[in-house]
Amino acid sequence: MASPLRPSLSDRLRPAVVPAGAAIVAVVLAGCGSNAAGGGPHLNWNYFFDSVFHPDGQIRFGLWLTVSIAITSQLIGVILGTFAALGKMAKFRPFRIMANIYIWFFRGTPLVVQIVFFYFGLSVARIYGWPEINILGFGIDGAIQAGIFALGVNEGAYFAEIVRAGILSIDPGQMEAAKSLGMTYAQSMRRIVLPQAARVIVPPLGNEFNNMLKTTSLLVLISVPELYTVFNRKQGNYFAPFEFYLAAAVWFLLLTTIWSFIQAWIERRLAKGTAGSATSGPGWRDRLFGRGQNPAEEVGLVSGGR
Amino acid sequence: MAAQPHDLLAAIGGVPVPPGDVVVEATDVHKWFGRLHVLKGVSMTIKRQEVVVVIGASGSGKTTFIRCVNHLEKIQQGRIFVNGHLIGYRETGGRLVEDRESNIARQRQEIGMVFQRFNLFPHMTALENIIEAPIRVRKIPQDQAIETGKALLARVGLAAKAETYPAQLSGGQQQRVAIARALAMKPILMLFDEPTSALDPEMIGEVLEVMKELAREGMTMIVVTHEMGFAREVADRVLMMDDGLIIEEGTPEHFFQNPTHERTKAFLSKIL
Ligand SMILES: Nc1ncnc2c1ncn2[C@@H]1O[C@H](COP(=O)(O)OP(=O)(O)O)[C@@H](O)[C@H]1O
Ligand SMILES: [Mg+2]
Numbered sequence: 001m002a003s004p005l006r007p008s009l010s011d012r013l014r015p016a017v018v019p020a021g022a023a024i025v026a027v028v029l030a031g032c033g034s035n036a037a038g039g040g041p042h043l044n045w046n047y048f049f050d051s052v053f054h055p056d057g058q059i060r061f062g063l064w065l066t067v068s069i070a071i072t073s074q075l076i077g078v079i080l081g082t083f084a085a086l087g088k089m090a091k092f093r094p095f096r097i098m099a100n101i102y103i104w105f106f107r108g109t110p111l112v113v114q115i116v117f118f119y120f121g122l123s124v125a126r127i128y129g130w131p132e133i134n135i136l137g138f139g140i141d142g143a144i145q146a147g148i149f150a151l152g153v154n155e156g157a158y159f160a161e162i163v164r165a166g167i168l169s170i171d172p173g174q175m176e177a178a179k180s181l182g183m184t185y186a187q188s189m190r191r192i193v194l195p196q197a198a199r200v201i202v203p204p205l206g207n208e209f210n211n212m213l214k215t216t217s218l219l220v221l222i223s224v225p226e227l228y229t230v231f232n233r234k235q236g237n238y239f240a241p242f243e244f245y246l247a248a249a250v251w252f253l254l255l256t257t258i259w260s261f262i263q264a265w266i267e268r269r270l271a272k273g274t275a276g277s278a279t280s281g282p283g284w285r286d287r288l289f290g291r292g293q294n295p296a297e298e299v300g301l302v303s304g305g306r
Numbered sequence: 307m308a309a310q311p312h313d314l315l316a317a318i319g320g321v322p323v324p325p326g327d328v329v330v331e332a333t334d335v336h337k338w339f340g341r342l343h344v345l346k347g348v349s350m351t352i353k354r355q356e357v358v359v360v361i362g363a364s365g366s367g368k369t370t371f372i373r374c375v376n377h378l379e380k381i382q383q384g385r386i387f388v389n390g391h392l393i394g395y396r397e398t399g400g401r402l403v404e405d406r407e408s409n410i411a412r413q414r415q416e417i418g419m420v421f422q423r424f425n426l427f428p429h430m431t432a433l434e435n436i437i438e439a440p441i442r443v444r445k446i447p448q449d450q451a452i453e454t455g456k457a458l459l460a461r462v463g464l465a466a467k468a469e470t471y472p473a474q475l476s477g478g479q480q481q482r483v484a485i486a487r488a489l490a491m492k493p494i495l496m497l498f499d500e501p502t503s504a505l506d507p508e509m510i511g512e513v514l515e516v517m518k519e520l521a522r523e524g525m526t527m528i529v530v531t532h533e534m535g536f537a538r539e540v541a542d543r544v545l546m547m548d549d550g551l552i553i554e555e556g557t558p559e560h561f562f563q564n565p566t567h568e569r570t571k572a573f574l575s576k577i578l
Contacts (some may be wrong), residue, residue, distance in 0.1 A: 176378055177425035181439035181491055182415030184407055191442060195429050 002255035032196070047240045051231070051247035062230035063251065065157040069148055069226060070212045076152025077212075078205070081159025086165060086189070099160070106157035112218060114154055117221040119146035155212065162204045166197035199270055213255050227251055314329050314489065314519050317457035321524045324354050324389050324494040329526045330375065344370050346550035347384070352495075355524045359537040359558070362385040362574045363573055367532045368486030371547070372497045375528070376417045376554035377535055377536050389494055390414060415443060418496040420489030422504050424480040426472040432459060433468040444491065451490070458486040478509030482516055489520075496520065516573045532577045538562065546570045
């Protein structure tokens with residue numbers, strides 16, 4: 001029902017956002033109530049409000065890490081995914097085999113395993129120790145590098161399918177017209193097919209990035225101090241899981257919400273740039289609360305824009 | 307008539323003259339799609355500046371044949387030479403092996419193709435469609451390509467549409483841009499696959515007009531079409547295809563006055 005390319009769990013659950021929001025409010029109110037009554041468990045709401053309205057340095061750094069790790073990993077995923085898609089469609093058999101093995105491995109194993117394997121596994125086996133590297137004066141910790149690597153490589157394996165579907169959605173007549181003008185396969189792909197496929201790929205790419213923002217939280221496993229790791233530590237230190245996890249949820253919700261506005265804006269601009277095509281993506285409301293119930297609408301989103 | 311093109315080929319610096327007398331030489335071309343035998347031994351010779359119209363019922367193999375001429379389709383038997391070069395293959399020890407991609411691409415530069423469904427690049431303006439290959443493939447300086455491109459657009463009657471995207475052009479306009487795009491590569495041969503059959507009737511004339519002009523100026527052309535008026539005006543020869551073979555060949559007058567083959571008579575009675 002969701003994206004015909006890769007129905008992700010979050011897509012399928014999107015219509016659940018409203019009831020979930022209502023549930024959070026209910027929980028908060030219930031918490032206040034039980035507090036006021038003086039009975040039940042003691043909740044320190046200052047932990048929550050401070051984390052949300054006066055985030056300390058750790059939280060702010062965590063936010064920054066989450067966003068920058070997500071962007072970098074997504075970028076790697078897009079590049080690897082594009083090459084994997086081209087490899088899968090290549091005439092040259094070794095390329096097809098390589099692409100298929102890559103996709104098979106990274107889609108067939110848990111991301112959690114990939115993260116700990118690349119960080120702990122490789123360093124303990126002395127294959128790669130993830131030394132700190134320096135980029136433009138910023139020292140980048142090994143765990144962060146390993147995390148970005150694992151997230152990016154994993155994303156590439158999924159993104160390959162999206163790119164492939166995007167390419168396949170382009171009329172084969174385009175490639176033939178390009179070839180008939182004397183362009184090589186590579187030229188035809190780069191100049192004619194991929195730019196058209198890119199427009200088809202943007203909506204699912206936005207959804208992938210929404211997922212990526214949240215998936216960065218798995219880097220808690222290798223102690224990257226991103227947003228979730230920070231709150232996980234705090235809740236342990238103060239033994240206040242309710243307040244701190246709720247605050248973590250609010251921060252992630254803020255990130256994904258901001259992103260959905262940006263995504264809607266990008267897709268609107270893209271629709272304008274597409275001559276003759278009036279199909280624009282869903283607005284931010286659909287994005288936040290799930291799309292309409294009409295599946296044709298969503299198929300149109302993927303095959304449209306051309 | 308909307309388009310009154312003059313000196314189409316002057317816009318690309320005159321008629322690109324093929325070196326030899328014979329531009330296309332196809333002998334015993336066979337093509338299978340899996341087990342489906344689509345071309346069953348097609349042979350033809352096309353001389354310099356000749357205009358040949360190919361007719362025949364749907365499914366008789368017309369499209370497949372002209373796609374073989376620029377190697378958009380592989381062939382399994384026979385040979386096609388364009389301008390003296392074996393198309394798509396090279397011969398080693400009496401056997402044919404598919405040629406390198408770069409060689410095939412180079413051969414296609416000399417052969418313009420116009421498709422039934424135009425196949426303009428929708429993300430590029432009319433002018434960008436035209437200058438793309440000259441710049442990327444022929445490595446012509448951009449300003450020179452733009453100059454030629456604009457001249458071509460003017461000659462097909464679309465000077466005002468240079469910055470327009472294909473989706474905002476009518477079918478007839480799109481096809482004229484597609485012809486200009488093919489001409490910009492200065493081909494020595496033009497292939498047309500039913501260039502007007504996807505058009506609304508009122509737009510057929512403007513495209514045929516451009517093609518007639520091209521024929522009169524001396525372009526060598528293979529045209530798959532059922533527009534017999536076009537054939538009568540500019541074709542040197544008409545070939546009738548049926549079930550993967552050329553079954554009849556002659557001047558347009560021959561086909562109008564005394565077609566011999568039963569299949570040809572039946573076919574012509576349907577389209578005339
Ligand atoms: N890509 C293809 N795969 C399989 N069969 C094809 C393909 N293209 C054409 N054919 C078949 O080849 C035959 C000739 O088709 P075509 O050359 O398009 O005929 P025409 O242009 O004369 O209508 C038809 O039977 C058609 O179904
Ligand atoms: Mg056809």
